[in-house]
Amino acid sequence: MTDTPLLKVSGVSKFYGSRIGCKDVSFELWPGEVLAIVGESGSGKTTLLNCLSTRLMPTTGSVEYRMRDGNFRDLYHMSEAERRFLMRTDWGFVHQNPADGLRMTVSAGANVGERLMAVGDRHYGKIRETASDWLTRVEIGTDRIDDQPRAFSGGMRQRLQIARNLVTGPRLVFMDEPTGGLDVSVQARLLDLVRGLVNDLGLSAIVVTHDLAVARLLSHRMMVMKDGHVIEHGLTDRVLDDPREPYTQLLVSSILQV
Amino acid sequence: MATPLVVSEVFKSFTMHLRDGIKLPVVNDVSFSVASGECVVLGGPSGIGKSSILKMLYGNYAVDAGQILVDHKDRLVDIARADPRTVLDVRRHTLGYVSQFLRTVPRVSALDVVAEPLVARGIAAAEARDKAAELLAQLNLPQELWALPPATFSGGEQQRVNIARGFITSHRILLLDEPTASLDATNRRVVVDMIADKKREGVALLGIFHDEEVREAVADRVLDVSQFSPRKAVAA
Numbered sequence: 001m002t003d004t005p006l007l008k009v010s011g012v013s014k015f016y017g018s019r020i021g022c023k024d025v026s027f028e029l030w031p032g033e034v035l036a037i038v039g040e041s042g043s044g045k046t047t048l049l050n051c052l053s054t055r056l057m058p059t060t061g062s063v064e065y066r067m068r069d070g071n072f073r074d075l076y077h078m079s080e081a082e083r084r085f086l087m088r089t090d091w092g093f094v095h096q097n098p099a100d101g102l103r104m105t106v107s108a109g110a111n112v113g114e115r116l117m118a119v120g121d122r123h124y125g126k127i128r129e130t131a132s133d134w135l136t137r138v139e140i141g142t143d144r145i146d147d148q149p150r151a152f153s154g155g156m157r158q159r160l161q162i163a164r165n166l167v168t169g170p171r172l173v174f175m176d177e178p179t180g181g182l183d184v185s186v187q188a189r190l191l192d193l194v195r196g197l198v199n200d201l202g203l204s205a206i207v208v209t210h211d212l213a214v215a216r217l218l219s220h221r222m223m224v225m226k227d228g229h230v231i232e233h234g235l236t237d238r239v240l241d242d243p244r245e246p247y248t249q250l251l252v253s254s255i256l257q258v
Numbered sequence: 259m260a261t262p263l264v265v266s267e268v269f270k271s272f273t274m275h276l277r278d279g280i281k282l283p284v285v286n287d288v289s290f291s292v293a294s295g296e297c298v299v300l301g302g303p304s305g306i307g308k309s310s311i312l313k314m315l316y317g318n319y320a321v322d323a324g325q326i327l328v329d330h331k332d333r334l335v336d337i338a339r340a341d342p343r344t345v346l347d348v349r350r351h352t353l354g355y356v357s358q359f360l361r362t363v364p365r366v367s368a369l370d371v372v373a374e375p376l377v378a379r380g381i382a383a384a385e386a387r388d389k390a391a392e393l394l395a396q397l398n399l400p401q402e403l404w405a406l407p408p409a410t411f412s413g414g415e416q417q418r419v420n421i422a423r424g425f426i427t428s429h430r431i432l433l434l435d436e437p438t439a440s441l442d443a444t445n446r447r448v449v450v451d452m453i454a455d456k457k458r459e460g461v462a463l464l465g466i467f468h469d470e471e472v473r474e475a476v477a478d479r480v481l482d483v484s485q486f487s488p489r490k491a492v493a494a
Contacts, residue, residue: 030343188364195363199377217363221342235317235342242319246275253276 012061020228021047036219044228045208088118092165092173098157109145134163155186175207264291268324283488297463302483317345356424360416362409369404372422393422413440434465
């Protein structure tokens, strides 16, 4: 067990005018830990995710990240250039809609290779080799390396987006409904893939989902949000097996049994 | 003799907010301990709270009051109050659990399901798979099933995968929730032998066994859970 968290979040709130996006959220994320944020639409999950990942400036509060040199930096006291560099190298962001995270009109290989070039790789042969290796890891045939994601199915696009994000060896990955919009058989394949990669690479991840089965499978720890507030927070097994709050009990009891 | 598990004055109830906040008491004032090399069996009729006790010890259920002390890496951890990260570390290194049902993961082979707890402790995948294969062979799971995901296995086959997964590590404490419920006589005997081996290795075991023959064979003592039941007072 390492003794330093990777991310320290304290008192993060976001207001849209007088409406609450998310209110007074604090937690720490540790290396190798997967945190799920669950709740219904409009509960503030995505607002919180965006505030944590520098995509949306919180109204108050601080988010500190432990850089590779071991020092904590407040994300909102960095320069825009530093934040962008972090996003492109040490972090990944997997969007619900792959089109938001991919460049749809360049080849699959270039989509993966682009992130490598951002960290300074210049050798074309090596970049292509790494890209092709990553396509294999996310189960996309290497014969598709020169095809554009426009020509890919939804599941393939999502796997390509994951490869693009993981190729630089990030330490922290944000995922916004990574399996939303995919049919169940494709979901299972993607979940299994993500689960394997997270374990193998020792990644930390924050996953926003409304699907409690996804949270059970992927996460160690879970936060339940309602009306912008974190109403329950704990070990994933505990929150799902013994939910304490009325709203969490409602969520858990609403799962359909197959 | 070392006592790696001490449960002291534990209370547990469920509050059903969707049913007008009705409060269901589960167990009151649970206190016992399990020593190294000992197998304690939780006894009593269905619904008395045996599985709930195991789930509290493993951190799946919250505890209203009391302590669950586990000797973890030479310090005492109170599972009732530990943060999720500590509970996960205790599970990884000290506290094992064989549940009644296997939670299957799509596409992961039986062999990898069994090997996973070792891999999580940093053991090389090949070595972990060898050990997993050994256990599955010992439990008579046909070899042609090893590479398949257990989702389509029969109840008894899934349970053997589950047992192998629980027994593969050398955790100091092992919780067993009816591990032999859907096994045939041959495999029940294998599990009885495996439990005896764990005892010799100094593992503290706490289990639920409805099968009398198995219970007789493994139990050093039976702890009657009815004494902790809040319903006892009503019945008397």
